[in-house]
Amino acid sequence: MTSGQGTETLTARMHKRLHRARIGVRKAGVDYFRGEGSDRFALAALLLAIPAIAAGTLWWSEWIAPTALVLPVIAGGLLLRPANLLILYGASATALVVESALFGPYDEGPERITPGTVLVVAAVGLFGLLIAQFRSRVGVPWRRGGTMLFDLRERIRVQSKLPQLPQGWHHEMALRPAGGQSFSGDFVVASRTHHGTILEVVLTDVSGKGMDAASRALLLSGAFGGLLGSLPPHGFLPAANGYLLRQDWDEGFATSIHLVLDLESGDYELFSAGHLPALQLSAGTGRWAEKSGDGPLLGVYDGAQFHPVKGTLRTGDVLMLFTDGLVEAADRDIAEGIDRLTGEADRYVTGGFAGAAWHLIEAVAKDVNDDRALLLICRDA
DSSP: OHHHHHHHHHHHHHHHHHHHHHHHHHHHHHHHHTTOSOSHHHHHHHHHHHHHHHHHHHHOTTTSOGGGGHHHHHHHHHHSOHHHHHHHHHHHHHHHHHHHHHHOOGGGOSSSOOHHHHHHHHHHHHHHHHHHHHHHHHTOOHHHHHHHHHHHHHHHHHHTOOOOOOTTEEEEEEEEOGGGOSOOSEEEEEEEETTTTEEEEEEEEESSOHHHHHHHHHHHHHHHHHHTTTSOHHHHHHHHHHHHHHHOOTTOOEEEEEEEEETTTOEEEEEEEBOOOEEEEOTTTOOEEEEOOBOOOBTSOTTOOOBOEEEEOOTTOEEEEEOGGGTOBTTBOHHHHHHHHHHHHGGGTTTOOTTHHHHHHHHHHTTOSSOEEEEEEEEOO
16 A cells, blocks of 8 residues: 555656646747747757758758758747847858868759858848847837737727617627728727716727828727716817827827717717718618718817717617728719718618628728728617
8 A cells, every 4th residue: 555655646746747847838938929938949949950951951952952041040030039040140150161061162063052052041141130130129029029919909809899789779880901901090989888878989080091000099099998988078079189189190180970879868969070970861761861060180289179960869760980981082072982882871771780881891992992990870670
């Protein structure tokens, strides 16, 4: 029994050690790809790869060409810090010298180290060093940079998500960045206030498009999300205008439309800061009517005043908010674009607007090189 218990204890200790080792390796890998760990492991692996490639070139030159040394050089440019990258380059240069000495002069046969081989490896190394130095100045390793961009995209997506509406209401939203990118100059922030009876939605179009406007849109979406619900409705756009002016951006204006909707009565106020009018479908007449408040662009001058337009969403009515990328084009004016949008939207009147936002963008502005956003608020029959 004592021997059995000792064996079990030893086995348990080995399991614990293996478990700690796995956790350590996993943590090191996570820290490395988050940009918080050392790159010594990557350096060691690449330094071992260089003699392996050189040996393969010497023994199987028909399969492993001398220029194969660019592979660890490229990987080093992505994975290593500039100081360790120079060590890798020294090892690569040494491997080229050894290969050249063992192969003999390059003019004695095709399988030799030629000046062109040296130039290719050197050029790739130079580009890798420039990339590594740029990352070092920015302070974000490539492995962490991708994660940061993913986090930013997810934050924008979450901020643009509308809150769940009570029974009898339905919303649809679609946002399409310019050029098929993941970041947009259009964004939405929304909140339910007054114990959930009031829905406030702000649709904003930042000057510029795509990646050029994405950083400003991200900053503004966070600020606008903090202001929304913290101020009375009539104070939101003046506060947003003041915030934008304080940024002192060269291209710092934006258009915005702010909807304040009473989910019990259907009454709403619509504030506008230089934005395109909203469109309301009346279930009684089957016609679309423009609804627009009065106010200047955000970020143009201080002390701007914003006057709302009021309305009511009755059973079966639909309110549509959108940005100019959906209706504006070089070969037509905005009025024509709005007519085209409402004409396509009429197709959904009888069957309902479930899933309509995405299809409307596909129908009227599929190949437009501009950010496009569309929001539908429906009061169900």
